[in-house]
Amino acid sequence: MKKSMSITVALALVLVVTGSALASNMGFKKTFQYTKNVPTSNVHWISLPFFYNPTPSGVGANATWNPTTDAEDLGNDLGGTAAGLLLIQRFNPNTGSLENWQVGSPSSTALFSIDKGVGYGVKYNGATMPATTNAVVVGSHDNAFTKTYPSGTPISNVHWVSIPYHFKATPAGVGANATWNGITDAEDWGQQLGGTSKVLLVQRFNPSTGSLENWQVGSPSSTALFQIDIGSAYAFKNLGGQSVIYNPSHF
Secondary structure: EEEEEEEEEEOOOOOOOOOOOOOOOEEEEEEEEEEEOOOOOEEEEEOOOOOOOOOOOOHHHHOOOOOEEEEEHHHHHHHHHEEEEEEEEEEOOOOOOEEEEOOOOOOOOOOOOOOOOOEEEEEOOOOOOOOOEEEEEEEOOOOOEEEEOOOOOOOOOOOEEEEOOOOOOOOOOHHHHOOOOOEEEEEHHHOOOOOHHHHEEEEEOOOOOOEEEEEEEEOOOOOOOOOOOOOEEEEEEEOOOOEEHHHOOOO
C-alpha cells in the first residue's frame, strides 16, 4: 500500500495561512492517501495532533459515547469500515506487544484511549478497501507537552511517538550526520531524544515489507539511515536503565 500525505494549516476552521511562519497554536488538517497494493501489510503508523478531538463515532462500542477519545473514534475519523479500515493498533511498552482494536466492534473489552504524543498503527483490509482511500485528521499542537519514557524490566524500552506536524530537529552533526545533509532523519531525532547516552535505536515500520527498520543512534554508516516524514509515527528504544524526557522541538 502506497501512501501520500498533505497538510493544510488553518486558523479557526478554514482560513489557510500562507506566506508566513506557522504558529504552534494554529489548527491543522492532515490528509493521508492510501492506495491498495496487495500483498503489502496494509499497516501504517501515523502521528496524530497532540490536541485531537474527533467527532464521537456513535457506533459499535461507542453507540453511547464516552467522553474519552478512543480507538473507535479514531477509526471512525479515518473512514471506518466503509474505507476498509480493519484495526487500530497500539504498542504496549509494558508487555512488548501490540494491542488491537477491531473497528466497529460492539464490544468495548479491548477498547483503548488515544493518548497525547503516542503513535498508532492503522491496518486496512486489503480485500475490502477501495483502490484509493483518504484519511483525514484535524487538531493542533500542545506546546507544553513533555513526557518521560521510563526504562527497566519488564518494560520493552520501545515507545511509539507522534511527530508534530511542524517538527524541527537540530542537525545531529555526529555519526553519519557529521556533515549535515539538510534532511531531518533518524539520527537527528535520536540526538534530540538524548543521543547515545539515552537511546539505542530509532525505528520505523515499512508498510511495503511489513517489517521494522532500525537506525542505531550514533552509527558512522549512513546505509540504514532514513528520513523522518511528517505524518508518520516513529519508535525509539532507550538504553536499559535510561529514561528519556522528551519535549519535541518545532517551528
